[in-house]
């Protein structure tokens with residue numbers, strides 16, 4: 001099956017390394033005109049769920065020059081209902097067309113009984129939730145014929161019925177399925193502050209060989225809690241934590257994410273080159 | 284021990300206050316930890332506010348002119364009201380808000396703007412055309428090769444991106460003067476009267492094409508999927524009478540007819 005995929009590949013092999021940048025529509029023109037030196041781009045899966053039109057056309061053009069990853073928020077692997085086949089069918093169509101290096105989604109739920117909240121909501125980390133999550137990951141991977149990366153979300157609430165930590169939960173998920181991890185260092189920092197745990201303990205608990213991608217972004221300080229807006233440069237304590245993460249995980253491909261108040265492309269390039277420097281230091 | 288499904292359902296009901304008595308909110312709060320400075324409901328509200336803001340942003344992206352006409356604050360209030368009775372049923376936010384126009388027409392606080400629902404319809408048609416499948420346009424050579432015996436059985440199709448919209452208000456003019464790059468006199472006289480429109484996409488160019496009553500009646504019949512033969516019969520009985528043999532080439536030339544098949 002993998003051999004077949006190689007023979008049929010339209011694009012250059014999609015292995016990614018170094019720093020990548022989140023692909024946003026504001027930058028299509030600049031990227032396509034200037035072909036900036038970026039290692040890879042991450043596209044937001046659901047933005048390309050339409051049947052046609054400019055978004056898919058632009059992604060096609062970007063893909064001709066760069067490897068990409070597909071990053072989703074809608075698979076809702078934490079839901080108690082089975083993963084939606086209509087969703088998986090659309091995702092599979094994108095995978096076949098764009099040959100992404102990785103396909104990722106989150107440790108969260110976004111829908112219940114087919115009704116969506118469009119936000120990454122946490123759930124209590126229990127044995128019941130673990131079985132449910134593992135089951136959904138396996139179903140999705142079977143359907144897609146490839147493994148997923150699971151990303152840790154930033155969270156703003158904890159449940160009193162939880163009987164394991166988020167890192168224990170993630171460790172169990174990778175032990176029981178073939179999925180790998182996308183570790184968002186900013187999200188770990190945000191959640192650590194919000195829930196009062198040790199961010200480094202989280203990172204040290206994860207199996208380094210299963211961490212395939214890292215996310216970096218900027219949070220917003222709301223005084224009583226940190227909020228993950230993806231609207232700022234990466235904050236100094238997150239760079240610090242990233243340095244430690246690289247020590248444990250090695251120079252894992254790292255994405256600069258920016259979703260609100262999207263700045264000029266040069267700002268993203270500056271952030272990416274900072275990440276690249278830190279990766280080179282541990283390579 | 285409460286099941287995961289119960290927690291998720293309570294959470295959902297609390298976000299949209301579906302029972303309108305905050306009972307879901309007090310129930311879900313019992314499962315949520317308090318932290319220094321934030322009680323359980325504060326934690327929950329971070330999510331609720333963010334969820335409602337996300338859905339309102341999605342509606343503003345599909346209906347920017349409606350938002351401009353009523354102001355963002357009013358629009359968000361209307362959107363929040365809409366969410367309570369209209370759940371999002373797709374992971375793709377671009378699919379949310381499909382019946383917003385219908386909701387607006389029954390929303391009593393918006394009754395001072397009787398054209399608002401029709402503007403919303405125009406914007407939804409635009410949004411759908413933007414994401415519709417790519418299409419190469421009518422294959423004239425293939426049409427030329429259709430035999431005389433097959434000709435009556437030809438079924439023509441509008442572009443897959445197309446929507447036909449009629450309004451008794453000048454919604455195209457309203458839409459135009461509310462574009463962010465519009466310059467000039469932005470006053471619209473509602474007495475200008477109504478309009479009939481085809482909203483569609485030609486390659487990657489968006490089109491809002493006005494048309495007369497005859498063209499409208501032809502396109503409406505084509506939309507229902509009649510063969511050429513029955514199309515001619517229906518249109519010859521219609522008022523106004525449509526001279527389809529002469530009008531059809533014009534419609535083709537404008538790109539309003541994008542494909543055909545032979546009905547058997």
Ligand SMILES: [Fe+2]
Nearest residue numbers: 151184215257
């Ligand atoms: Fe992330």
